Amino acid sequence: MALNLNKRILVTGGAGFLGSHLCDRLVEEGHDVLCLDNFYTGTKHNIAHLCAKPNFELIRHDLAQPIFLEVDEIYNLACPASPVHYQYNPVKTVKTCIMGAIHMLGLAKRVKAKILQASTSEVYGDPAVHPQSESYWGNVNPIGLRSCYDEGKRCAETLFFDYYRQNRVNIRVVRIFNTYGPRMHPNDGRVVSNFIVQALSHQDITVFGDGSQTRSFCYVVDLIEGMVMMMQGPDDFVGPINLGNPGEFTILELAEKIIHFTGSRSRIIFQPLPQDDPLQRKPDISLAAEKLKWTPKVNLEEGLERTIAYFKAILNIL
Ligand code: NAD
Numbered sequence: 001m002a003l004n005l006n007k008r009i010l011v012t013g014g015a016g017f018l019g020s021h022l023c024d025r026l027v028e029e030g031h032d033v034l035c036l037d038n039f040y041t042g043t044k045h046n047i048a049h050l051c052a053k054p055n056f057e058l059i060r061h062d063l064a065q066p067i068f069l070e071v072d073e074i075y076n077l078a079c080p081a082s083p084v085h086y087q088y089n090p091v092k093t094v095k096t097c098i099m100g101a102i103h104m105l106g107l108a109k110r111v112k113a114k115i116l117q118a119s120t121s122e123v124y125g126d127p128a129v130h131p132q133s134e135s136y137w138g139n140v141n142p143i144g145l146r147s148c149y150d151e152g153k154r155c156a157e158t159l160f161f162d163y164y165r166q167n168r169v170n171i172r173v174v175r176i177f178n179t180y181g182p183r184m185h186p187n188d189g190r191v192v193s194n195f196i197v198q199a200l201s202h203q204d205i206t207v208f209g210d211g212s213q214t215r216s217f218c219y220v221v222d223l224i225e226g227m228v229m230m231m232q233g234p235d236d237f238v239g240p241i242n243l244g245n246p247g248e249f250t251i252l253e254l255a256e257k258i259i260h261f262t263g264s265r266s267r268i269i270f271q272p273l274p275q276d277d278p279l280q281r282k283p284d285i286s287l288a289a290e291k292l293k294w295t296p297k298v299n300l301e302e303g304l305e306r307t308i309a310y311f312k313a314i315l316n317i318l
Protein backbone atom coordinates (compact mmCIF):
# COMPACT_ATOMS: atom_id res chain seq x y z
CA MET A 1 0.00 0.00 0.00
CA ALA A 2 1.34 3.46 -0.91
CA LEU A 3 2.24 5.65 2.06
CA ASN A 4 0.06 8.78 2.26
CA LEU A 5 2.41 11.65 3.11
CA ASN A 6 -0.26 14.32 2.83
CA LYS A 7 -0.85 16.22 6.04
CA ARG A 8 -3.79 18.14 7.49
CA ILE A 9 -2.40 21.67 7.72
CA LEU A 10 -4.02 24.67 9.40
CA VAL A 11 -3.04 28.12 8.11
CA THR A 12 -4.34 30.90 10.37
CA GLY A 13 -4.57 34.23 8.56
CA GLY A 14 -4.76 32.14 5.38
CA ALA A 15 -6.82 34.71 3.46
CA GLY A 16 -4.18 37.41 3.94
CA PHE A 17 -1.24 38.36 1.75
CA LEU A 18 1.32 35.79 2.96
CA GLY A 19 -1.25 33.24 4.11
CA SER A 20 -2.89 32.95 0.70
CA HIS A 21 0.47 32.30 -1.01
CA LEU A 22 1.23 29.68 1.64
CA CYS A 23 -2.18 28.02 1.07
CA ASP A 24 -1.44 27.93 -2.70
CA ARG A 25 1.85 26.18 -2.06
CA LEU A 26 0.45 23.62 0.40
CA VAL A 27 -2.64 22.85 -1.71
CA GLU A 28 -0.36 22.40 -4.73
CA GLU A 29 1.69 19.88 -2.72
CA GLY A 30 -1.50 17.89 -2.12
CA HIS A 31 -1.99 18.53 1.60
CA ASP A 32 -5.42 18.99 3.18
CA VAL A 33 -5.37 22.70 3.92
CA LEU A 34 -7.63 24.42 6.43
CA CYS A 35 -7.56 28.16 5.96
CA LEU A 36 -8.77 30.04 9.05
CA ASP A 37 -9.45 33.77 8.86
CA ASN A 38 -11.79 36.44 10.23
CA PHE A 39 -11.22 38.67 7.15
CA TYR A 40 -9.99 41.57 9.27
CA THR A 41 -7.37 42.50 6.66
CA GLY A 42 -7.54 39.46 4.37
CA THR A 43 -10.16 38.86 1.67
CA LYS A 44 -12.01 35.91 0.19
CA HIS A 45 -10.76 37.13 -3.16
CA ASN A 46 -7.20 36.02 -2.22
CA ILE A 47 -8.28 32.39 -1.85
CA ALA A 48 -11.34 32.27 -4.16
CA HIS A 49 -9.38 30.22 -6.73
CA LEU A 50 -8.74 27.53 -4.08
CA CYS A 51 -12.31 27.14 -2.83
CA ALA A 52 -13.33 24.55 -5.45
CA LYS A 53 -10.34 22.30 -4.66
CA PRO A 54 -11.18 19.13 -2.73
CA ASN A 55 -8.13 19.57 -0.45
CA PHE A 56 -8.96 23.17 0.61
CA GLU A 57 -11.38 24.29 3.33
CA LEU A 58 -12.19 27.77 4.61
CA ILE A 59 -13.15 28.50 8.22
CA ARG A 60 -14.35 31.96 9.25
CA HIS A 61 -13.17 32.30 12.84
CA ASP A 62 -11.60 34.89 15.12
CA LEU A 63 -8.42 33.49 16.66
CA ALA A 64 -8.98 35.46 19.86
CA GLN A 65 -11.56 32.70 20.55
CA PRO A 66 -10.62 29.04 21.06
CA ILE A 67 -11.22 26.46 18.33
CA PHE A 68 -11.02 22.67 18.33
CA LEU A 69 -9.65 21.00 15.20
CA GLU A 70 -7.64 17.91 14.32
CA VAL A 71 -4.50 18.78 12.34
CA ASP A 72 -0.88 17.69 11.89
CA GLU A 73 0.72 21.12 11.34
CA ILE A 74 -0.20 24.73 12.12
CA TYR A 75 1.20 27.85 10.47
CA ASN A 76 0.13 30.73 12.74
CA LEU A 77 -0.06 33.86 10.58
CA ALA A 78 -3.27 35.50 11.81
CA CYS A 79 -2.50 39.13 12.74
CA PRO A 80 -2.72 42.42 10.86
CA ALA A 81 0.80 43.25 9.66
CA SER A 82 0.53 46.80 8.33
CA PRO A 83 1.17 49.52 10.94
CA VAL A 84 -1.99 51.34 9.81
CA HIS A 85 -4.11 48.25 10.41
CA TYR A 86 -2.52 46.94 13.60
CA GLN A 87 -2.78 50.43 15.16
CA TYR A 88 -6.45 50.83 14.14
CA ASN A 89 -7.57 48.62 17.06
CA PRO A 90 -4.45 48.05 19.17
CA VAL A 91 -6.22 46.13 21.94
CA LYS A 92 -7.53 43.71 19.32
CA THR A 93 -4.00 43.35 17.91
CA VAL A 94 -2.67 42.33 21.34
CA LYS A 95 -5.54 39.86 21.78
CA THR A 96 -4.92 38.33 18.36
CA CYS A 97 -1.18 37.98 19.02
CA ILE A 98 -1.44 36.58 22.53
CA MET A 99 -4.81 34.82 22.75
CA GLY A 100 -4.22 33.54 19.21
CA ALA A 101 -0.85 32.08 20.23
CA ILE A 102 -2.31 30.52 23.38
CA HIS A 103 -5.20 28.95 21.46
CA MET A 104 -2.96 27.60 18.72
CA LEU A 105 -0.32 26.30 21.14
CA GLY A 106 -3.06 24.65 23.21
CA LEU A 107 -4.38 23.03 20.04
CA ALA A 108 -0.89 21.90 19.03
CA LYS A 109 -0.34 20.43 22.49
CA ARG A 110 -3.67 18.56 22.49
CA VAL A 111 -3.29 16.98 19.02
CA LYS A 112 0.54 16.85 19.02
CA ALA A 113 0.80 19.05 15.95
CA LYS A 114 3.92 20.86 14.82
CA ILE A 115 3.40 24.64 14.96
CA LEU A 116 5.19 27.54 13.26
CA GLN A 117 4.86 31.14 14.43
CA ALA A 118 5.06 34.00 11.93
CA SER A 119 7.06 36.40 14.08
CA THR A 120 8.60 39.60 12.83
CA SER A 121 11.66 41.81 12.57
CA GLU A 122 9.62 44.21 14.75
CA VAL A 123 10.78 42.18 17.77
CA TYR A 124 14.08 44.07 17.25
CA GLY A 125 12.22 47.42 17.48
CA ASP A 126 14.33 50.39 16.37
CA PRO A 127 17.54 48.34 16.31
CA ALA A 128 20.78 49.64 17.75
CA VAL A 129 22.61 46.69 16.17
CA HIS A 130 22.88 46.49 12.39
CA PRO A 131 22.29 44.14 10.61
CA GLN A 132 20.05 42.27 13.02
CA SER A 133 20.95 38.71 13.97
CA GLU A 134 18.76 36.38 16.04
CA SER A 135 20.95 36.85 19.12
CA TYR A 136 20.04 40.57 19.34
CA TRP A 137 17.35 41.20 22.00
CA GLY A 138 16.07 44.38 20.42
CA ASN A 139 15.22 47.95 21.31
CA VAL A 140 11.45 48.13 21.73
CA ASN A 141 9.27 50.86 23.24
CA PRO A 142 6.78 48.97 25.46
CA ILE A 143 4.19 51.80 25.54
CA GLY A 144 4.25 53.36 22.08
CA LEU A 145 1.92 53.20 19.07
CA ARG A 146 3.75 50.18 17.61
CA SER A 147 3.91 48.31 20.94
CA CYS A 148 0.62 46.43 20.47
CA TYR A 149 2.26 44.61 17.58
CA ASP A 150 5.90 44.55 18.70
CA GLU A 151 5.20 43.44 22.26
CA GLY A 152 2.32 41.20 21.14
CA LYS A 153 4.70 39.36 18.81
CA ARG A 154 7.45 39.26 21.46
CA CYS A 155 5.05 37.76 24.01
CA ALA A 156 3.88 35.25 21.39
CA GLU A 157 7.52 34.15 20.98
CA THR A 158 7.76 33.80 24.76
CA LEU A 159 4.66 31.60 24.77
CA PHE A 160 6.07 29.45 21.98
CA PHE A 161 9.30 28.84 23.88
CA ASP A 162 7.48 28.21 27.18
CA TYR A 163 5.17 25.63 25.57
CA TYR A 164 8.29 24.10 24.01
CA ARG A 165 10.16 23.84 27.32
CA GLN A 166 7.17 23.11 29.55
CA ASN A 167 4.99 20.94 27.30
CA ARG A 168 7.40 19.68 24.63
CA VAL A 169 5.30 21.24 21.85
CA ASN A 170 7.12 20.90 18.52
CA ILE A 171 7.60 24.57 17.60
CA ARG A 172 9.25 26.69 14.91
CA VAL A 173 9.66 30.48 15.07
CA VAL A 174 10.50 32.57 11.99
CA ARG A 175 11.15 36.32 12.16
CA ILE A 176 9.90 37.77 8.89
CA PHE A 177 11.42 40.98 7.50
CA ASN A 178 9.45 43.31 5.18
CA THR A 179 7.91 41.13 2.48
CA TYR A 180 6.00 42.34 -0.57
CA GLY A 181 4.36 41.02 -3.71
CA PRO A 182 1.06 40.31 -5.46
CA ARG A 183 -2.08 40.16 -3.25
CA MET A 184 -1.01 42.96 -0.95
CA HIS A 185 -4.22 44.95 -0.54
CA PRO A 186 -4.20 48.25 -2.47
CA ASN A 187 -5.14 50.01 0.80
CA ASP A 188 -2.78 47.88 2.90
CA GLY A 189 -0.82 50.96 3.98
CA ARG A 190 2.63 49.37 3.79
CA VAL A 191 5.26 51.17 1.81
CA VAL A 192 5.63 49.01 -1.32
CA SER A 193 1.91 48.79 -2.08
CA ASN A 194 1.35 52.47 -1.17
CA PHE A 195 4.08 53.68 -3.51
CA ILE A 196 3.04 51.41 -6.40
CA VAL A 197 -0.63 52.41 -6.18
CA GLN A 198 0.33 56.08 -5.91
CA ALA A 199 2.76 55.82 -8.84
CA LEU A 200 0.34 53.97 -11.12
CA SER A 201 -2.35 56.56 -10.49
CA HIS A 202 0.16 59.46 -10.83
CA GLN A 203 -0.61 60.70 -7.30
CA ASP A 204 2.03 62.17 -4.99
CA ILE A 205 4.34 59.55 -3.44
CA THR A 206 4.16 59.97 0.33
CA VAL A 207 7.64 59.53 1.82
CA PHE A 208 7.53 59.68 5.63
CA GLY A 209 10.39 61.61 7.27
CA ASP A 210 13.29 62.49 4.97
CA GLY A 211 13.26 59.01 3.42
CA SER A 212 16.70 58.09 4.76
CA GLN A 213 15.33 55.26 6.93
CA THR A 214 16.14 51.85 5.48
CA ARG A 215 14.29 48.59 4.94
CA SER A 216 15.20 45.29 3.28
CA PHE A 217 12.51 43.91 1.01
CA CYS A 218 11.88 40.21 0.42
CA TYR A 219 9.76 38.91 -2.47
CA VAL A 220 6.85 36.75 -1.28
CA VAL A 221 7.83 33.56 -3.15
CA ASP A 222 11.25 33.50 -1.46
CA LEU A 223 9.68 34.05 1.94
CA ILE A 224 7.15 31.23 1.56
CA GLU A 225 9.95 28.88 0.50
CA GLY A 226 11.92 29.72 3.67
CA MET A 227 8.87 29.31 5.89
CA VAL A 228 8.04 25.85 4.48
CA MET A 229 11.69 24.78 4.71
CA MET A 230 11.74 25.81 8.37
CA MET A 231 8.56 23.84 9.11
CA GLN A 232 10.01 20.77 7.37
CA GLY A 233 13.45 21.12 8.93
CA PRO A 234 14.85 19.00 11.77
CA ASP A 235 12.99 19.05 15.12
CA ASP A 236 16.13 20.09 17.00
CA PHE A 237 16.27 23.42 15.14
CA VAL A 238 13.28 25.47 16.32
CA GLY A 239 14.59 29.00 15.72
CA PRO A 240 14.04 31.85 16.05
CA ILE A 241 15.34 32.36 12.55
CA ASN A 242 15.41 35.49 10.39
CA LEU A 243 13.80 35.27 6.95
CA GLY A 244 14.27 38.25 4.68
CA ASN A 245 16.31 39.69 1.84
CA PRO A 246 19.44 41.48 3.08
CA GLY A 247 19.44 43.97 0.16
CA GLU A 248 19.03 47.29 2.03
CA PHE A 249 17.46 50.43 0.51
CA THR A 250 16.42 53.83 1.80
CA ILE A 251 12.72 54.60 1.47
CA LEU A 252 13.65 57.44 -0.90
CA GLU A 253 15.53 54.97 -3.13
CA LEU A 254 12.46 52.74 -3.13
CA ALA A 255 10.25 55.66 -4.20
CA GLU A 256 12.64 56.55 -7.03
CA LYS A 257 12.82 52.96 -8.27
CA ILE A 258 9.03 52.64 -8.31
CA ILE A 259 8.63 55.93 -10.20
CA HIS A 260 11.23 54.68 -12.71
CA PHE A 261 9.68 51.21 -13.21
CA THR A 262 6.13 52.56 -13.58
CA GLY A 263 7.12 55.53 -15.79
CA SER A 264 5.01 57.61 -13.42
CA ARG A 265 4.52 61.39 -13.42
CA SER A 266 4.17 61.30 -9.62
CA ARG A 267 6.10 63.76 -7.44
CA ILE A 268 7.68 62.76 -4.16
CA ILE A 269 6.29 64.62 -1.14
CA PHE A 270 7.54 64.39 2.44
CA GLN A 271 5.24 63.80 5.43
CA PRO A 272 6.04 63.50 9.16
CA LEU A 273 7.78 60.32 10.28
CA PRO A 274 5.39 58.20 12.41
CA GLN A 275 6.29 57.63 16.09
CA ASP A 276 8.95 54.96 16.74
CA ASP A 277 9.45 54.28 13.03
CA PRO A 278 12.66 52.16 12.93
CA LEU A 279 15.52 54.06 11.30
CA GLN A 280 17.25 50.99 9.89
CA ARG A 281 16.47 47.35 9.25
CA LYS A 282 18.40 44.58 7.53
CA PRO A 283 18.41 40.87 8.34
CA ASP A 284 21.50 38.84 9.05
CA ILE A 285 20.43 35.60 7.35
CA SER A 286 23.56 33.55 7.97
CA LEU A 287 21.65 31.20 10.29
CA ALA A 288 19.02 30.45 7.61
CA ALA A 289 21.78 29.94 5.04
CA GLU A 290 23.65 27.56 7.34
CA LYS A 291 20.76 25.57 8.82
CA LEU A 292 18.25 25.54 5.96
CA LYS A 293 20.50 26.29 2.98
CA TRP A 294 17.96 29.05 2.26
CA THR A 295 18.75 32.37 0.61
CA PRO A 296 16.34 34.63 -1.29
CA LYS A 297 16.59 34.49 -5.09
CA VAL A 298 14.46 37.41 -6.34
CA ASN A 299 16.11 40.84 -6.26
CA LEU A 300 14.17 44.07 -5.64
CA GLU A 301 14.02 45.10 -9.30
CA GLU A 302 12.56 41.77 -10.43
CA GLY A 303 10.15 41.57 -7.50
CA LEU A 304 8.94 45.13 -8.07
CA GLU A 305 8.29 44.44 -11.76
CA ARG A 306 6.13 41.41 -10.88
CA THR A 307 4.29 43.35 -8.16
CA ILE A 308 3.70 46.37 -10.42
CA ALA A 309 2.27 44.03 -13.10
CA TYR A 310 -0.15 42.64 -10.48
CA PHE A 311 -1.33 46.09 -9.36
CA LYS A 312 -1.72 47.25 -12.98
CA ALA A 313 -4.02 44.28 -13.58
CA ILE A 314 -6.18 44.73 -10.47
CA LEU A 315 -6.36 48.52 -10.82
CA ASN A 316 -7.18 48.04 -14.51
CA ILE A 317 -4.32 50.21 -15.73
CA LEU A 318 -3.02 49.25 -19.17
P1 NAD B 1 -2.21 40.41 6.23
O1 NAD B 1 -2.81 41.50 7.01
O2 NAD B 1 -2.38 40.42 4.75
O3 NAD B 1 -2.73 38.98 6.73
C1 NAD B 1 -3.10 38.73 8.05
C2 NAD B 1 -4.33 37.82 8.02
O4 NAD B 1 -4.73 37.51 9.35
C3 NAD B 1 -5.54 38.49 7.34
O5 NAD B 1 -6.13 37.60 6.43
C4 NAD B 1 -6.46 38.80 8.50
O6 NAD B 1 -7.82 38.86 8.12
C5 NAD B 1 -6.13 37.67 9.45
N1 NAD B 1 -6.46 37.96 10.86
C6 NAD B 1 -6.14 39.07 11.57
N2 NAD B 1 -6.61 38.98 12.82
C7 NAD B 1 -7.24 37.78 12.91
C8 NAD B 1 -7.95 37.12 13.94
N3 NAD B 1 -8.10 37.68 15.16
N4 NAD B 1 -8.48 35.90 13.69
C9 NAD B 1 -8.35 35.33 12.47
N5 NAD B 1 -7.69 35.92 11.44
C10 NAD B 1 -7.15 37.13 11.66
O7 NAD B 1 -0.66 40.37 6.61
P2 NAD B 1 0.53 39.48 6.05
O8 NAD B 1 1.55 40.39 5.49
O9 NAD B 1 0.01 38.38 5.22
O10 NAD B 1 1.14 38.90 7.41
C11 NAD B 1 0.89 37.57 7.83
C12 NAD B 1 1.68 37.29 9.10
O11 NAD B 1 3.07 37.45 8.85
C13 NAD B 1 1.33 38.21 10.26
O12 NAD B 1 1.32 37.46 11.46
C14 NAD B 1 2.47 39.20 10.29
O13 NAD B 1 2.70 39.70 11.57
C15 NAD B 1 3.63 38.36 9.79
N6 NAD B 1 4.64 39.22 9.16
C16 NAD B 1 4.47 39.71 7.92
C17 NAD B 1 5.44 40.55 7.38
C18 NAD B 1 5.32 41.11 5.99
O14 NAD B 1 6.18 41.90 5.59
N7 NAD B 1 4.35 40.74 5.17
C19 NAD B 1 6.57 40.89 8.12
C20 NAD B 1 6.70 40.38 9.42
C21 NAD B 1 5.74 39.52 9.93
Ligand code: UDP
Nearest residue numbers: 083189190191192194206207208213251277
Ligand atom coordinates in the same frame (compact mmCIF):
# COMPACT_ATOMS: atom_id res chain seq x y z
N1 UDP C 1 6.49 54.68 4.60
C1 UDP C 1 6.50 55.81 3.81
N2 UDP C 1 5.39 56.11 3.10
C2 UDP C 1 4.27 55.34 3.12
C3 UDP C 1 4.26 54.17 3.93
C4 UDP C 1 5.40 53.88 4.67
O1 UDP C 1 7.50 56.54 3.74
O2 UDP C 1 3.29 55.67 2.43
C5 UDP C 1 7.71 54.35 5.37
C6 UDP C 1 7.48 54.08 6.85
O3 UDP C 1 7.52 55.28 7.57
C7 UDP C 1 8.64 53.16 7.16
C8 UDP C 1 8.86 52.39 5.87
O4 UDP C 1 8.24 53.13 4.85
O5 UDP C 1 9.81 53.92 7.44
C9 UDP C 1 8.26 50.98 5.90
O6 UDP C 1 6.93 51.12 6.32
P1 UDP C 1 5.90 49.90 6.34
O7 UDP C 1 4.62 50.44 6.89
O8 UDP C 1 5.86 49.25 5.02
O9 UDP C 1 6.53 48.82 7.32
P2 UDP C 1 7.38 48.87 8.67
O10 UDP C 1 8.68 48.29 8.27
O11 UDP C 1 7.54 50.27 9.15
O12 UDP C 1 6.60 48.03 9.60
